[in-house]
Amino acid sequence: DVIIETLAYQYTRKPPKKTRLRHNVVPCLCTIECDFLRPIAEGPDSANAAFRKDIEGWSRLTDQLYVWDYATAFRNFPCPFPNVGVLQKNLQFFRGHGVRDIFEQGAHETALASFPELEAWLMAKWMWNADRPMKPLLDEFFDGFYGKAAPFVRTYFEELHRGRLACGTRLGIWERVTSHALSDEFLGRADGLFRQALEAVRTEPPVYARNVRGTAFSVAYARFMRTQRQGVPLAWFRKEPPRKDRQTDPVALARSLQSVMGEVKRVRLAELSRYDEEERALIAKAAAGKTGEIRFPAPSAESAVIEEKDLGFCNDAALGGFVDDPQASNGRAYRAFGNHSKWCNVFFFQRIATDPGQRLQVRVRCRVKRRAGARGAAICAGLYDDRAARNVRSREIRTSEIPGDGYEWYDVGTIEPRDYHLFWISPGRFDAAKGPTVDELFIDCVEL
Numbered sequence: 001d002v003i004i005e006t007l008a009y010q011y012t013r014k015p016p017k018k019t020r021l022r023h024n025v026v027p028c029l030c031t032i033e034c035d036f037l038r039p040i041a042e043g044p045d046s047a048n049a050a051f052r053k054d055i056e057g058w059s060r061l062t063d064q065l066y067v068w069d070y071a072t073a074f075r076n077f078p079c080p081f082p083n084v085g086v087l088q089k090n091l092q093f094f095r096g097h098g099v100r101d102i103f104e105q106g107a108h109e110t111a112l113a114s115f116p117e118l119e120a121w122l123m124a125k126w127m128w129n130a131d132r133p134m135k136p137l138l139d140e141f142f143d144g145f146y147g148k149a150a151p152f153v154r155t156y157f158e159e160l161h162r163g164r165l166a167c168g169t170r171l172g173i174w175e176r177v178t179s180h181a182l183s184d185e186f187l188g189r190a191d192g193l194f195r196q197a198l199e200a201v202r203t204e205p206p207v208y209a210r211n212v213r214g215t216a217f218s219v220a221y222a223r224f225m226r227t228q229r230q231g232v233p234l235a236w237f238r239k240e241p242p243r244k245d246r247q248t249d250p251v252a253l254a255r256s257l258q259s260v261m262g263e264v265k266r267v268r269l270a271e272l273s274r275y276d277e278e279e280r281a282l283i284a285k286a287a288a289g290k291t292g293e294i295r296f297p298a299p300s301a302e303s304a305v306i307e308e309k310d311l312g313f314c315n316d317a318a319l320g321g322f323v324d325d326p327q328a329s330n331g332r333a334y335r336a337f338g339n340h341s342k343w344c345n346v347f348f349f350q351r352i353a354t355d356p357g358q359r360l361q362v363r364v365r366c367r368v369k370r371r372a373g374a375r376g377a378a379i380c381a382g383l384y385d386d387r388a389a390r391n392v393r394s395r396e397i398r399t400s401e402i403p404g405d406g407y408e409w410y411d412v413g414t415i416e417p418r419d420y421h422l423f424w425i426s427p428g429r430f431d432a433a434k435g436p437t438v439d440e441l442f443i444d445c446v447e448l
Contacts, residue, residue: 001024003024003025003026004024005026005027006025006026006027006028007027009028009032010030013029013030015057015060016061021061026062026064026065026101027065027066028067028068028103029054029055029065029067030067030068031067031068031090032173034047034051034070034172035048035171036071036081036083036086036173037083037085037086037164037170037171039086039093040086042089045170047170055097055099059097059098063098064098064100065097065098066099066100066102067101067102068102069090069103069105070173071087071107072113072114072173073174073177074173074270074271075174075175075270076176076177076221076225076270076279077107077110077268077270078110078114078217078218078269079176079218079221079222080164080177080182080219081113082114082161082164082165082171083171084119085161085165087119087122087123087126092130095130102127104127109266109268109271111264111265112214112217112218112221113218114218117141117211118138118141118142118157121141122138125137146201146208147200147204148200148208149197149198149200152193152197153194153212153215155193156193156194156219159190160182160190163182164181164182167181167387168388169181169387169389177221177222179386179387181387182222187222187223190219191216191223194212194215194216194219198216214264217260217264220256220260221269223253224283225279225282228250228282228286234351235306235352237352237353237354237355237360237448238354238355250286251286253286254282254283254285254287257283257287258287303448304447304448305329305445305447306347306447306448307329307445308322308443308444308445309322311345311347318337319336320335320336320337320344323335323442325444327367328444328445329365329444333442333443333444335440336443338371340426340427341380341429342426343425343426344425344426344441345424345443346422346424347423348419348422349422350419352417357416359414360415360417360448361414361448362412362413362446362448363409363410363411363446363447364409364412364443365409365444365445365446366407366425366441366442366443367406367444368399368405368440368442369405369438369439369440369442370399370405370437370439371435371437371438374434374435374437374438375399375400375437376398376399376429376437377398377428377429377437378399378401378441379396379397379410379425379426379427379428379438380394380395380396380425380426380428380429381397381423381425381426382423383413383421383422384421384422384423384424385420386420386421386422387420393415394413395411395412396428396429398428399437399438423446425443428441
């Protein structure tokens with residue numbers, strides 16, 4: 001008379017080939033890898049296809065399944081996260097495959113996420129009856145929660161979902177608020193809609209304005225975090241100064257964020273405490289006016305070198321870290337261990353000031369401590385399109401191409417930079433069976 005629940009999660013999600021389930025053993029499948037922009041039952045996304053195959057296999061083994069589903073952006077809770085369009089179809093899909101119970105994990109730790117109240121409302125209705133039409137539920141919620149501001153917030157809601165679908169990239173639960181899937185222009189329009197929404201309820205009961213400010217926090221947070229990523233240009237190729245009408249005031253944005261955070265009280269910006277603390281500190285520093293004076297470097301007609309201190313290296317000590325290195329151009333380098341093949345450096349070309357149409361050749365200066373007898377890729381590097389989620393250029397530098405133990409320049413490719421392009425580099429492909437290709441990879445600088 002006891003039910004035993006067991007997680008079918010990531011590496012345990014595939015149904016067993018031989019094991020038979022006792023009547024009281026209930027597998028709980030988790031959707032953590034899925035694309036939450038499109039219904040799981042539809043589309044070519046490989047993670048959704050894999051989940052479909054797994055749940056079909058489990059449903060042949062038992063008539064009672066659980067599902068642990070995800071309904072928020074865990075890396076940045078306030079990140080605009082247009083997943084509402086898939087909630088009902090996914091619940092219907094689960095029901096059709098013998099799912100008896102479901103846990104929808106939303107942003108329960110904070111009141112400042114992307115439409116958390118709306119999602120709770122819809123999921124509560126659809127978990128009782130997954131066939132209730134969406135539009136009447138949306139109408140009832142928006143009218144009741146936002147009052148006279150409802151038309152403006154509804155417009156933002158609809159444009160958010162349409163725009164993200166039109167972008168074409170997948171929506172995972174680790175979506176970054178600085179992702180370029182949503183343009184700066186869209187966020188600017190959204191800010192205008194929320195200003196109109198607040199004006200519409202200026203003389204209404206205060207609860208409506210409070211609800212609008214809570215929902216608008218998502219947009220203000222995205223705009224603020226983008227100012228932090230942009231920062232001072234790392235390299236300057238432009239002939240003209242930056243257009244002032246495109247600048248966003250991080251101080252004003254940070255102060256507006258702090259105001260809402262103080263009003264709402266129950267706030268968490270990320271699931272991981274480290275990210276939550278870092279982003280709170282960013283907001284507090286900017287709100288105090290400690291953003292510093294932006295001093296643009298002198299224009300460079302031909303080339304610029306970005307030193308290791310200005311590159312966004314991974315700060316996980318298990319993967320590597322900064323070291324003194326007399327062979328490096330400035331005596332310092334980033335040492336990446338060979339026990340992984342993760343990106344240990346990323347920088348966005350948003351921080352490279354170029355004029356339209358300019359093309360840049362990218363090369364990186366590295367040295368490798370090779371593992372005796374190992375063959376294969378020693379260095380992997382590329383130029384990545386964050387909007388399309390694919391490499392524009394990539395290169396594997398194999399052990400046979402490494403001339404010695406010293407630093408060498410390696411070409412990565414040519415690119416016409418966009419804000420959503422980035423550079424990345426990692427140690428050679430790590431094979432769990434054969435071990436690392438290299439012991440250490442030392443990264444000195446990047447030249448554009």
